Amino acid sequence: MRFSDAARPELADPRERRTRRQAAEDARARQAAATGELPDWEPLRESGAAIRERTLRELGTHLETLETAVAEEGGRVHWARDANEARRIITGLLPADADAALVRSDVTDELGLEGAEPGPHTKAAVVGAGFLVAETGTLVVTGRGEGLSIPGTLVVVAGIEDIVPDWTDLEVLLQLLARAGAGLPLHPAVATRTGEFELVLVDNGRTKVLADPVGREALRCVHCSACSDVCPVFERTGPRPYGPGRAGPIGAVLTPQVRGVEVSLGASLPFASTLCGACADVCPVKIDIPGLLVHLRGRVVDARRRRPVPNPELLLMRGLAWSMGDERRYEQTVVRRARWARLLVRDGRIRRLPGLLGKWTDARDLPAPPRRSFRAWWRRRG
Amino acid sequence: MLTASEGRGAHVRIAVFVTCLGDALFPSTGRAIVRLLEHLGHEVTFEAAQTCCGQLHWTTGYHQEATALAHRFAGIFRDHEVVVTPSASCAAMVRTAYPRMDPGLAGLRVHELSELLVDVLGVTDVGASYPHRVTYQPTCHSLRALGLGDRPLRLLRAVRGLELAELPGAAECCGFGGAFAVKNADTSVAIVADKIARIHETGADVVCATDDACLTHVGGALSRLRSGVRAVHLAEILASGLGPPEGAGITADTAAAADGAAGRAGAGEGTPRPDAS
Numbered sequence: 227m228r229f230s231d232a233a234r235p236e237l238a239d240p241r242e243r244r245t246r247r248q249a250a251e252d253a254r255a256r257q258a259a260a261t262g263e264l265p266d267w268e269p270l271r272e273s274g275a276a277i278r279e280r281t282l283r284e285l286g287t288h289l290e291t292l293e294t295a296v297a298e299e300g301g302r303v304h305w306a307r308d309a310n311e312a313r314r315i316i317t318g319l320l321p322a323d324a325d326a327a328l329v330r331s332d333v334t335d336e337l338g339l340e341g342a343e344p345g346p347h348t349k350a351a352v353v354g355a356g357f358l359v360a361e362t363g364t365l366v367v368t369g370r371g372e373g374l375s376i377p378g379t380l381v382v383v384a385g386i387e388d389i390v391p392d393w394t395d396l397e398v399l400l401q402l403l404a405r406a407g408a409g410l411p412l413h414p415a416v417a418t419r420t421g422e423f424e425l426v427l428v429d430n431g432r433t434k435v436l437a438d439p440v441g442r443e444a445l446r447c448v449h450c451s452a453c454s455d456v457c458p459v460f461e462r463t464g465p466r467p468y469g470p471g472r473a474g475p476i477g478a479v480l481t482p483q484v485r486g487v488e489v490s491l492g493a494s495l496p497f498a499s500t501l502c503g504a505c506a507d508v509c510p511v512k513i514d515i516p517g518l519l520v521h522l523r524g525r526v527v528d529a530r531r532r533r534p535v536p537n538p539e540l541l542l543m544r545g546l547a548w549s550m551g552d553e554r555r556y557e558q559t560v561v562r563r564a565r566w567a568r569l570l571v572r573d574g575r576i577r578r579l580p581g582l583l584g585k586w587t588d589a590r591d592l593p594a595p596p597r598r599s600f601r602a603w604w605r606r607r608g
Numbered sequence: 609m610l611t612a613s614e615g616r617g618a619h620v621r622i623a624v625f626v627t628c629l630g631d632a633l634f635p636s637t638g639r640a641i642v643r644l645l646e647h648l649g650h651e652v653t654f655e656a657a658q659t660c661c662g663q664l665h666w667t668t669g670y671h672q673e674a675t676a677l678a679h680r681f682a683g684i685f686r687d688h689e690v691v692v693t694p695s696a697s698c699a700a701m702v703r704t705a706y707p708r709m710d711p712g713l714a715g716l717r718v719h720e721l722s723e724l725l726v727d728v729l730g731v732t733d734v735g736a737s738y739p740h741r742v743t744y745q746p747t748c749h750s751l752r753a754l755g756l757g758d759r760p761l762r763l764l765r766a767v768r769g770l771e772l773a774e775l776p777g778a779a780e781c782c783g784f785g786g787a788f789a790v791k792n793a794d795t796s797v798a799i800v801a802d803k804i805a806r807i808h809e810t811g812a813d814v815v816c817a818t819d820d821a822c823l824t825h826v827g828g829a830l831s832r833l834r835s836g837v838r839a840v841h842l843a844e845i846l847a848s849g850l851g852p853p854e855g856a857g858i859t860a861d862t863a864a865a866a867d868g869a870a871g872r873a874g875a876g877e878g879t880p881r882p883d884a885s
C-alpha cells in the first residue's frame with residue numbers, strides 16, 4: 227500500500243493526532259535539554275558516526291569475532307537469512323511445553339514475534355538485543371534486563387548490524403542513545419549478559435542495504451527514535467503508514483532498500499518526507515536521512531524509467547527539463563501555460579487545476595499567473 | 609567573494625537568479641530585489657539564459673535531468689562574482705546538492721537575499737517602511753541548509769512601522785516539501801493546517817519568508833481558508849516604501865515600482881500574493 231493512502235485514516239483521527247503531537251513536543255523538549263547541556267555533543271556525534279561507519283565497513287570481521295566470543299562463553303550463534311527462517315530457528319530453540327516471555331525491540335517487531343511479559347515463572351525468554359559487544363560476546367540491553375536472568379532458555383535476537391566492536395565504542399554509543407533517544411544523560415538501567423545464550427542474527431534484507439554504497443549509511447542507526455520525534459510527517463501520520471518495518475524517517479530510508487523500490491510501499495516511502503532536515507539535525511550518529519531519501523527517490527525514478535510505458539509524471543518531468551534546457555523554450559512554455567491557467571482564474575485565484583496538480587488545489591489556491599514574467603518585464607525595462 | 613567591509617558603501621555588480629518559479633509566477637519578488645538593490649546604489653544584472661537550478665528534478669528523483677540543469681546553471685553564473693536569489697532552497701541546492709552531483713560543481717556561490725544584504729553589502733537597515741504586523745516563518749532550507757540564523761529578522765526589525773510578531777514553533781516545517789505537497793497532499797495540508805493555527809496565534813496580517821515556494825503553499829492554504837492573512841516574500845517588504853535611490857534622482861521606473869509595492873501592501877487586498885505589475 228502506498229504511504230499516502232495509508233496515511234489518510236491516520237490523519238482523520240483527531241485524538242491520536244493530539245496524543246502524538248503532545249508526545250512529540252515532550253520528546254523534543256527532553257532531547258533538546260539532554261543534548262544542549264552537553265558542550266561536547268557535536269564531537270560525541272562525530273565519534274558515534276565514525277564508530278558506526280567503521281563497524282559496518284568491517285562487519286564481517288566483527289561478526290566472526292562475536293561468533294567466536296559467544297561460543298567460548300558457551301553460547302551458540304544462529305544465522306537467519308530472512309524473517310521466516312528467523313522465526314523457524316527461534317521456535318526450534320524454545321522448549322515446546324513452555325510459553326516464552328518476550329522483551330521487545332525493533333528486530334522482534336520486524337519479525338512479528340509475540341509473547342508475554344517476563345515474570346517470576348518465566349522458563350524461556352526471547353530478548354531483542356540493544357547491542358552485542360563483539361570482543362567479549364556480550365549482550366547489552368537498555369532497560370532493567372527482564373528475562374536476562376531466567377534459569378531456562380534465553381534466545382537473543384539481533385540484526386547483523388547491531389554490533390559494537392568493543393566496550394570503549396559501546397560507552398560512546400550508550401551516551402548518544404540515552405541523550406538523543408530517551409532525553410536522559412544516561413539510561414536508568416543497562417543490563418548485560420555474556421555467553422550461554424542462543425543468539426539469532428538476522429539478515430532479512432540488511433545485506434541488500436549494505437550493497438548500496440550510499441544507502442548503507444542507514445544501517446548506522448542505533449534505534450533511538452529521535453528522528454521520528456522531530457518529524458513533521460510522522461507527527462501527523464503515526465507509525466502505521468510506514469508499513470511492517472521501521473517507522474518514521476529511518477523507516478522511510480530502510481524499508482525501500484529492504485523491500486525494493488519497485489513495490490508500492492518501497493516506491494512511495496522515499497517521498498514520505500518534506501526533506502525539512504530536522505531528522506538529520508538530531509540523529510546521534512549523523513545519518514543524512516534527507517540525502518538518503520533523495521538518493522532513493524533517484525532509485526525509484528530509475529526503476530520507472532526501465533518500464534516499457536512511461537508514466538505521466540515521467541513525461542511531465544522530462545518535458546519540463548527539456549523546456550528548461552533552453553531559455554526560449556522555457557519562456558514559450560511559461561507564456562502558454564500562463565495563458566491557459568488564466569482561463570481557470572476565478573475571483574483572482576485558481577481554485578481547481580486538472581491532472582497531477584489537482585492534488586494541490588484540493589486544499590490550496592494558486593495565485594493567478596502574472597500578465598508578464600520577470601524576464602518580459604526586464605526586457606521592456608531596457 | 610566580497611566581504612562585508614568591501615561591499616559596504618561600494619558599488620557592487622549583482623547578478624540576480626530569479627528562479628524558474630519566480631520568473632513565471634512571482635515576478636514581483638524579482639522586481640522587488642531589483643528595486644531594493646538599485647536603491648542601495650548597486651547594479652543589478654539579469655542573465656537572460658537562466659531558467660532553473662534543477663532543484664525540482666533533483667528532489668523528485670530525476671537526477672540525470674537535474675544534473676544537466678545544474679551544469680547549465682554553472683555555465684551561466686560561474687563568472688559572476690556576486691549572485692543573489694530570493695529562494696533559500698535554490699541557494700541551498702547550489703551549495704549542498706551540486707557538489708554531490710559532480711565535484712566539479714563545488715564552490716559555486718549563490719547568496720540568498722538576506723545573506724547578500726547582511727554579509728556582503730553590510731546593511732541591515734535598507735530604508736524600507738511597511739506598517740503591518742508581520743510574522744516570520746524561517747523555511748527549512750534557510751534554517752538548516754543555509755544557517756541564515758537571525759539575518760532576516762535583523763532586516764525586518766529595521767523596517768519602519770513593521771511590528772514583528774514571533775511565530776510559535778517557527779522552526780517546524782510548513783509541510784510544502786516540493787513534490788511532497790502533491791504526492792502526499794493530505795499530510796502536507798495537515799501540517800500546514802497546524803502552521804496556520806500558529807500564524808493566527810501571532811495576530812499577524814502578513815506571514816513572511818525567504819522562499820516563494822513555501823509561501824505558495826502557506827499562502828495558498830491561507831487564501832483557500834479566506835483567512836485574510838497574506839503571504840509576502842521578504843524582498844517585497846524590504847523594497848516597500850523606499851525613498852529615492854541613494855546618490856540618484858528618482859526615476860519614473862522606481863517611483864512606479866514603489867507605488868506598486870505600497871498598493872500591494874495596503875489593506876483591503878483580498879487576493880493573496882496578487883500580481884502588482
